[in-house]
Amino acid sequence: MSILVNKDTRLIVQGITGRDGAFHTRSMLEYGTKVVAGVTPGKGGQLVDGIPVFNSVYEAKKATDANTSIIFVPARFAIDAIYEAVDAKLDLVVCVTEGVPTLAMIKLMDYLKDKKTRLIGPNSPGLISPEETKVGIMPGQIFKKGKVGVISRSGTLTYEICSHITQAGYGESTVIGIGGDPIIGTNFIDLLKLFNSDPETEAIVIVGEIGGNDEEEAAKFVKRKIKKPVFGFIAGQTAPPDKRMGHAGAIITGGKGTAKEKISAFESAGIEVIYEPSEIGSKLKTRLT
């Protein structure tokens, strides 16, 4: 099994006629994802790679029975695109767009609290349940269906780590990039819960980085609730304070959010710390058959 997305996921691409939207629509289709509709206001009626384009998410859902959307629209319009997907009552919305204003995200999260829609991102590479569906921008070939659940704040670093998991022969149940922004729709804890109750996920890998205290909160949760083996990696041990390291959320402010704090939180929660990506294979071997 997998979490959040699987072979039955019916996907809408918001911003399908844009450069990125069109490119990744093709890549997702090649992977086998059921892309059923696209949305670009004003371009309803067109086809992109044979996929019908609609003027609104509501129309797209009504016509195709879609349950998930992925957003590729520019930052200026991304927040509106998320509200629209929530209003259309989709189950899951994945926002790939980078550069969404933080206060707008804060207001959106407040609005979302009693809605049924789950948001992943923004600034997320998306998620993949290998050999079932890909709702994101990751290269499909490095993943293999398997038993390790991966939750990450990063993109390419996740690929690096997953390539080692795949090479070690375990494969992944679902891999989720939660996004590199300070305020994101779904955090580590939400997904730890889902992986914990997924029978096919036998181990969980958390890929964190400097900034905020989501990793510390996740560590506390793991200590209290998770019985499956959990592994953790933190990027940014050499990052200087008060400098944003590429991601909007990756910044040490007021001496808080350092890699050192996060690693010690992992250790005290019994999370096995990985110090370099290639170690994950051998570490998994000590805990899994």
Add this chain to the structure above:
Amino acid sequence: MKIHEYQAKAIFAEYGIPVGKEKIAQTPKEAKAIAQELGMPVVIKAQVKVGGRGKAGGIKLVERIEDVEPVASQILQMTIKGIPVKKVLVAQAIAIQAEYYLGITIDRSKRKPILLASAAGGIDIEEIARTSPKKIIKQIIEPQLCLLPFQARNIGFKLFTDAKIANEFSDIALKLNKIFFDKDCSLVEINPLALTTTQQFFALDAKIVFDDNGLFLHPELKAYEDYTDEEVLEVKAKQAGLSYVKLSGNVGCVVNGAGLAMATMDLIKRLGGEPANFLDIGGSSSPEKMATAMNIILADKNVKVILINIFGGITRCDDVASGLLSAIRGLHKTIPIVARLTGTNETLAHNILKGSTVIPAKTMVEAVQKAVALAQQRRANQ
């Protein structure tokens, strides 16, 4: 985006938060003219966007007019935490009875703004939080409602018994809240907020950090841009679609993705080297982008070796390889380059680089080991 104290105070003044009489000077002569106009004593304050200016000697009280020029001249020649002082703020000194802290920032775990206030002003709020957390009053702000008048009032009455003073304090809190929401801030802070012996409030210092992601909503904030030399390089990188931060080591790195870039820096350190920079080339990789990346890294004279670590997904390794080759052709000096290119079109990339001076590596560990060894070797040879 951080701005200077004097710029933040201009915004405060616009919103009706009381600031003292003060003006900005770029030369000792200007500083003296301002002091003459304001009257003695004055405080001369270095305008650099870092904390700890006072401790570094960048803030001085001057009693006599004849001392203004030499003190201003001394501060204008200072470098604080690596940043040269280019401007000083000359402010009328005021008689202070007490100093308070008032700030609004974002509580990432609650996903809401939070107001912090304390009677222990003047010092680092993180320091207060560590040593005496009970001295900080906290108020979570509901994002749809903003800070409500009763919440501001309650904080005022927690800090002051005098109703007039309490009301003035809460009025300032509400104005600060308005700036925070109006301008998409990550931080607005008055530390210290001084209460004078005549029972008036003044923002003695001012700090505003704007959310970089929100800047496009506020074109008027462009006027506050004032970059240091180091930041200029970062801005130049950003315009080219790259994300760059200079560090102090000698292994220059070019990586795709912020997380992998940080992990690469960490591995360099772990294997005995020192990274010279953080550099994320982002999602695509045209030859021009690679050339810009190489030039930015080579502008740092400490760099002894360049390490390229690419995990191709959307980024195609062959694009990186041909970009790298043309970048090498345009270089004015020779520098060893170690490249690890894996993922999309890696075989094509390896063929492109065959016969070039680029040193190949199969894994991230191997690439880092080779780069660190080369950096140490070149340092020893000097």
